[in-house]
Each structure stands twice: as C-alpha cells, then as structure tokens.
Amino acid sequence: MTDESTTTDSATGDFISRQVIVASENGLHARPAGRLAQEAQSFESAITLVHQDQEADAKSILDILTLAAEPGHVLELRATGADAEEALTRLEQLFKNKFEG
Amino acid sequence: MADAIITGIPVATGIAIGKAYFVNRNHMAHLPRQTVAAALVPDEIVRLHEAFATVESELTVIREQVPEELKSHGSLIDTHLMMLKDPKLSKTAEGYITSLGLNAAWALEKAVADQEAAFDAIHDQYIRERMQDVRVVADRVQTKLMGVETDLTAISGRAIIMAHDLTPADTVELQVDKIMAFATVRGGKTSHTGIMARSLAIPALVGVDKLEDSVRDGDLVIIDGLAGKIIVNPTESELEDYNERAAKFETYSRKIKRQCHLPAETFDGSRVQVLSNIELVEEVAAVLDNGGEGVGLYRTEYAYLNRTELPTEEELTEKYIDLASIMYPRKVVFRTLDLGSDKFIASFGELNEANPAMGLRAIRFCLKNPQLFKTQLRAILRASAYGNVSMMFPMISGVKEVRQAKAWLAQAKAELRREGLDYDPNMPVGTMIELPAAVMIADFLAHEVDFFSIGTNDLIQYSIGVDRTNRHVSYLYQPLHPATLRAIKLVVDAAHQAGIEVSLCGEVASDPFCVPILLGMGIDSISMTPQAIPGIKRIIRQINMHDCRILLKDVLECRTVSRINNLVMDNIFKHFPEEVSFFSSLLENDELPS
Numbered sequence: 001m002t003d004e005s006t007t008t009d010s011a012t013g014d015f016i017s018r019q020v021i022v023a024s025e026n027g028l029h030a031r032p033a034g035r036l037a038q039e040a041q042s043f044e045s046a047i048t049l050v051h052q053d054q055e056a057d058a059k060s061i062l063d064i065l066t067l068a069a070e071p072g073h074v075l076e077l078r079a080t081g082a083d084a085e086e087a088l089t090r091l092e093q094l095f096k097n098k099f100e101g
Numbered sequence: 102m103a104d105a106i107i108t109g110i111p112v113a114t115g116i117a118i119g120k121a122y123f124v125n126r127n128h129m130a131h132l133p134r135q136t137v138a139a140a141l142v143p144d145e146i147v148r149l150h151e152a153f154a155t156v157e158s159e160l161t162v163i164r165e166q167v168p169e170e171l172k173s174h175g176s177l178i179d180t181h182l183m184m185l186k187d188p189k190l191s192k193t194a195e196g197y198i199t200s201l202g203l204n205a206a207w208a209l210e211k212a213v214a215d216q217e218a219a220f221d222a223i224h225d226q227y228i229r230e231r232m233q234d235v236r237v238v239a240d241r242v243q244t245k246l247m248g249v250e251t252d253l254t255a256i257s258g259r260a261i262i263m264a265h266d267l268t269p270a271d272t273v274e275l276q277v278d279k280i281m282a283f284a285t286v287r288g289g290k291t292s293h294t295g296i297m298a299r300s301l302a303i304p305a306l307v308g309v310d311k312l313e314d315s316v317r318d319g320d321l322v323i324i325d326g327l328a329g330k331i332i333v334n335p336t337e338s339e340l341e342d343y344n345e346r347a348a349k350f351e352t353y354s355r356k357i358k359r360q361c362h363l364p365a366e367t368f369d370g371s372r373v374q375v376l377s378n379i380e381l382v383e384e385v386a387a388v389l390d391n392g393g394e395g396v397g398l399y400r401t402e403y404a405y406l407n408r409t410e411l412p413t414e415e416e417l418t419e420k421y422i423d424l425a426s427i428m429y430p431r432k433v434v435f436r437t438l439d440l441g442s443d444k445f446i447a448s449f450g451e452l453n454e455a456n457p458a459m460g461l462r463a464i465r466f467c468l469k470n471p472q473l474f475k476t477q478l479r480a481i482l483r484a485s486a487y488g489n490v491s492m493m494f495p496m497i498s499g500v501k502e503v504r505q506a507k508a509w510l511a512q513a514k515a516e517l518r519r520e521g522l523d524y525d526p527n528m529p530v531g532t533m534i535e536l537p538a539a540v541m542i543a544d545f546l547a548h549e550v551d552f553f554s555i556g557t558n559d560l561i562q563y564s565i566g567v568d569r570t571n572r573h574v575s576y577l578y579q580p581l582h583p584a585t586l587r588a589i590k591l592v593v594d595a596a597h598q599a600g601i602e603v604s605l606c607g608e609v610a611s612d613p614f615c616v617p618i619l620l621g622m623g624i625d626s627i628s629m630t631p632q633a634i635p636g637i638k639r640i641i642r643q644i645n646m647h648d649c650r651i652l653l654k655d656v657l658e659c660r661t662v663s664r665i666n667n668l669v670m671d672n673i674f675k676h677f678p679e680e681v682s683f684f685s686s687l688l689e690n691d692e693l694p695s
Binding site for chain 1: 180183186188190223227
C-alpha cells in the first residue's frame with residue numbers, strides 16, 4: 001500500500017471536505033486513532049470523519065474507533081469553523097504519513 | 102514456625118521481605134447508585150470533571166516515568182490518556198447526571214455501557230477488545246469519585262504486590278519504586294508479570310496456587326525468588342536468616358552485574374559467546390544491560406497469540422527490523438514459529454490432538470501452512486538487511502524437513518528479489534536439535550545447515566520420555582542424565598566435525614552447575630534468560646577450560662545421575678563456594694531417586 005491519497009475540495013453547504021485513504025498498516029487502530037483525535041482537538045473547527053454512512057467526531061478516539069476503518073478504506077473529512085481549511089490540511093497530511101509525522 | 106510456606110514458579114530471582122498488598126480489582130461490585138437532588142446536579146457535574154482532571158494528571162505523571170525501552174507500555178498509556186480526554190465519555194456521563202439526576206460514578210457507568218454497545222456492534226475483534234482500555238480508564242475515574250485511593254498508586258512503604266493476575270495495564274501504572282516483589286496465582290514463565298519483574302530486577306513468583314488462601318493483606322512475607330517459596334509471617338530466626346541471605350545476594354548481584362560487560366573468557370583464554378533468549382522486542386534492554394552478546398533465541402510466537410487475525414508481513418517486518426537494528430552489530434537468531442501443541446493460533450483453532458507434544462507443531466505446522474510460514478520467512482529476510490540476522494527451524498526430525506523448509510526460504514528470497522526488496526543473501530540458516538532423531542543424525546543434518554542450536558528442555562523430555570509438568574514423573578526430568586550429556590556431546594562433535602557452530606539454549610545454559618560441563622564439550626555459545634547472564638559470565642571467567650574438560654571426562658564415565666550430581670557439586674564447592682549458597686535450590690530435585 002502506498003500513501004497515495006486523493007484530495008477533493010468541495011464546498012458543500014457550510015463545511016469543506018476532503019477524501020483521505022487509510023494507509024496505516026492496521027487501519028485506524030488505537031494509536032493512529034489517538035494521534036488523529038489529538039491533532040483534531042488542537043483545532044477550533046468541528047471536524048467529522050465519514051465512512052460509508054457512518055459519521056464520527058474526529059476529536060473523539062472512541063468515535064473514530066467505532067468506524068472500524070481498515071487499510072485502503074476511503075474516508076471523508078469534513079470541517080466547519082474558522083480554522084477548517086488549516087485543520088483539513090493538517091489531518092490529511094497525517095493520513096498521508098500513516099500517522100507517523 | 103512461620104504461618105505458612107507456599108510455593109510457586111520463580112520467574113524473576115532475588116529475595117524480598119515486606120508487607121503483602123493485595124491488589125483488589127473488585128470495587129465495581131459496590132459502585133454507589135444514587136440520584137442527586139436537582140439543586141446538587143451542578144456540583145455533581147463539577148465533581149465528575151474534577152475526577153477526570155485528577156486522573157489525567159496522574160496518568161500524565163505515570164506516562165513520563167515509563168522508560169524509553171518499554172515503548173508498548175508507553176503507547177498503551179497514551180491511548181488511555183486519549184480516551185480519558187475524549188469528550189465523549191465525560192459529556193455522555195454529564196448528560197446522564199443532568200437528565201436523570203444520577204450520581205457521577207453511576208452516570209459514568211452508563212456512559213461506559215453505551216460505548217460498549219457501540220463497540221459490540223463492530224465486527225473487528227481488535228476494536229471490540231479496546232473496551233478493556235475504556236474500562237481501565239473509567240475504573241480510575243470511578244475510584245476517584247468514590248473517594249477510594251487508586252489501588253496501585255496508593256502503595257506506601259515496602260510492598261509486595263499480590264494478585265490473582267496482573268494485566269499489562271496494571272503493571273504500567275504501578276509505582277515501581279515502592280514495589281519489592283510480585284506474587285500471582287495465574288501466569289507462567291513468560292507472563293507479563295515475569296517480564297515486568299525481570300526488567301525491574303525484583304523477584305516474582307507466579308502460579309502460587311495457595312496465595313489467596315494463605316496470605317492476608319498486611320501479612321509480613323518473604324518472597325524467595327531463588328527457591329520459589331513464600332514464607333508467611335516468618336519467625337524471628339527465619340527473618341534473620343533471610344535478611345542475611347538477602348543482603349548477601351544483593352552484594353553478590355551487584356558485584357556480578359558490574360562485571361557483566363567483560364567477555365566470557367576462561368582463565369586459560371577460551372572464549373564462549375553468552376547470548377540471550379527473548380520473547381519480546383522490549384527485552385533487548387535487559388539483554389544489553391546484563392552484558393548479553395546477542396540474542397541466541399528470539400521466540401517469535403508472541404505476535405501470533407491472543408488475537409484472532411494473523412499478523413501481517415508488514416507488522417512482523419517492522420518488529421523484526423526494530424530488533425535487528427537495535428542489536429546490531431550483535432547477532433539475533435530468529436526461531437521460526439513454534440506453535441501447535443500447547444500454544445495455538447486462534448484462527449486455526451485447537452487441533453484436538455490426543456498427544457500434542459508429538460503432534461502437528463513447530464516446523465510441521467509451518468510446512469502444512471506454507472502461506473503462514475512464508476509470510477514469516479519474508480519478514481525475517483527483510484529484517485536481515487538491517488542487522489546481523491540468523492534463522493533456525495524448530496522440531497526438525499530429519500533431513501527432508503530441513504530441505505523443505507529451505508525450499509520455502511529460497512522461494513521467499515526469489516520473491517523479494519523480484520519485488521526489489523532488500524535482504525541478506527548470506528543469512529545463516531540453522532536447525533534446532535530437540536528430538537532424539539535429530540541427535541542421531543546430527544552428522545547428516547550438519548551438512549544441510551550453517552549452525553545447530555540444542556534445545557535442551559525439549560530434548561530432555563523427549564529422550565527420557567518424561568513430561569516435567571507431570572508431578573508423578575517430574576523427578577525423572579534430569580538435566581544431567583547420562584543420556585542427555587551423551588546426546589549433547591554427540592551433537593557438538595558432529596557440528597565441529599562438519600565445521601559449523603553449535604549453540605545451546607535451554608535452562609541448562611543458565612544453570613551455574615551445568616555450565617562447566619557444557620564448556621568442556623566445546624560448545625560455541627550458550628543462550629539464556631537475560632537476568633542469568635551476569636552469574637553465568639562470572640562462572641565462566643573463573644574456571645579453566647582444562648578443568649572443564651577433565652570434569653566432562655569424569656562425568657561421561659558416570660552411570661547414574663546421582664554420581665554425576667556429586668561430581669558437579671564437588672566441583673562447584675571447590676571453585677564457587679559463594680554461588681552454592683544461592684543456587685543450592687537448583688539441586689533440590691536431584692536428591693530424588695534416580
């Protein structure tokens with residue numbers, strides 16, 4: 001699995017969104033989920049992670065875990081708020097780096 | 102007389118004297134369930150958040166104290182911290198206080214139940230198991246709310262931790278500087294308790310069946326991690342005796358630890374490599390601390406156990422590279438999967454064999470499941486690009502098995518080459534010698550491989566035909582049985598005849614009384630638990646190879662185990678009077694009829 005991820009900016013309603021691919025070896029397990037939540041918490045914007053028809057609060061490790069996202073799954077990040085753009089850029093980077101950086 | 106003397110399996114050596122402290126994890130049974138008056142709801146919410154905050158600062162402190170080597174403990178606590186800070190738990194609990202007027206501890210319990218329902222709906226076993234972590238976090242907060250001090254961090258003074266079982270989550274939160282020893286009912290030699298105790302260099306006993314019946318909270322206990330005994334409420338004279346022994350052992354341990362980085366070289370200049378057996382990558386710190394010159398046996402089963410899905414090649418590769426590169430330039434010998442029999446992989450199910458010790462296990466199991474085998478071979482090969490890696494096959498009974506295993510290895514190499522992935526094309530490949538059949542054809546096997554490693558624990562069991570965990574016959578399990586000694590000699594000679602090296606891993610290697618005999622045979626390296634290394638190196642540094650050869654010659658002429666034991670004892674008394682007082686427990690079994 002390479003860390004390719006597609007980016008599609010789209011302004012739907014009042015949130016912006018991007019698509020990311022889960023590239024970490026075990027999917028969104030505890031460590032990556034924890035890193036993701038930690039980063040998300042540093043932004044003011046409300047951020048959600050959408051997987052198929054399920055939505056999770058990206059600031060909640062427990063919520064992220066319930067997505068049970070596996071390697072190769074495509075997820076959508078949605079953010080709304082003052083630092084939404086910045087938040088998505090950072091979180092997208094995290095997905096690309098397989099949560100190492 | 103003491104109130105009681107009970108026994109267990111020593112998994113970390115040493116002597117400790119202190120107060121018994123039972124870790125009681127059953128406080129959930131009396132979780133208070135009350136409703137609070139509307140007027141008090143805001144106060145209850147404040148209490149909830151304060152409890153979360155207190156636990157967060159406690160966990161943060163614990164996190165900072167986790168040594169760098171225990172990476173997995175660290176990231177476990179990180180996960181706990183993230184769950185604690187997760188607004189979901191606290192907000193849901195807050196909601197129950199507001200809407201239903203529940204007390205904070207009960208409200209949190211309901212929030213945990215909600216989370217459990219959410220996790221239960223998920224197919225992924227791993228995610229479902231994370232509920233344990235949520236539980237640990239919630240327990241801590243509830244304990245705070247109930248005004249009870251958290252069990253493990255409340256320890257004051259010199260405590261000996263006793264428990265039915267200790268989980269990794271329990272041990273990471275222990276205030277390690279206050280704990281003198283562990284004793285648990287459950288657990289085996291490779292249990293988490295043992296690994297933790299050894300890395301803290303404190304004594305530990307597991308499998309203490311009578312622990313909960315014989316010891317009460319606050320009892321004065323002596324933990325003898327040399328003999329595997331717990332003395333409950335000892336008499337004055339027992340206490341005095343043990344105080345003296347503990348002090349002597351302490352001095353002795355410090356002395357040998359200081360010298361552990363010196364080479365294992367006999368007086369007359371013969372070198373033998375002293376390596377270590379490990380099960381977890383985290384144990385390398387202990388290997389290096391204790392003067393280990395490499396890893397002579399890396400048991401690779403752990404990554405496959407206690408889980409439902411097989412580990413992926415990437416997961417294994419990452420782990421193996423960590424190990425190979427940390428140890429470099431020292432060598433690491435990977436033993437391929439030794440599963441089946443008593444340990445089995447969940448996804449393959451229990452085999453239901455009438456006689457698992459002689460069943461589908463180790464290399465047999467791998468050759469039957471080539472996909473699983475090849476995944477591991479590829480991971481080991483990929484790690485070989487990053488260090489001084491060797492590999493060996495367990496339970497080899499004949500030449501054909503070695504050739505089959507090597508054919509899969511060749512195929513794995515060809516695949517990696519095609520894929521452009523690096524590996525060491527000259528990685529040494531060896532075989533374990535654990536079956537009498539392998540001993541008898543050691544000369545043939547020597548032409549198939551680059552080295553031998555004698556696994557004495559199994560070899561003794563298979564050659565004497567005795568299960569050493571069966572107490573009716575365990576007295577027959579004799580490391581110094583003439584047959585064992587002849588077998589080892591035969592293998593060493595066959596290896597050297599063919600110009601290959603031979604190593605020995607098994608408890609014999611860490612038995613100070615047996616080591617001189619092994620040296621006499623000309624063994625090239627011995628591999629043992631990290632904590633045994635300083636003592637064994639000290640023995641080696643104080644003997645002459647010449648004397649070892651004479652001892653071996655005498656020993657090989659003895660017809661009974663008791664005569665051999667007497668010779669060995671005489672030798673030890675003559676050369677190592679200091680060691681005798683600490684390790685005499687090792688000889689206790691030998692007093693039995695033979």
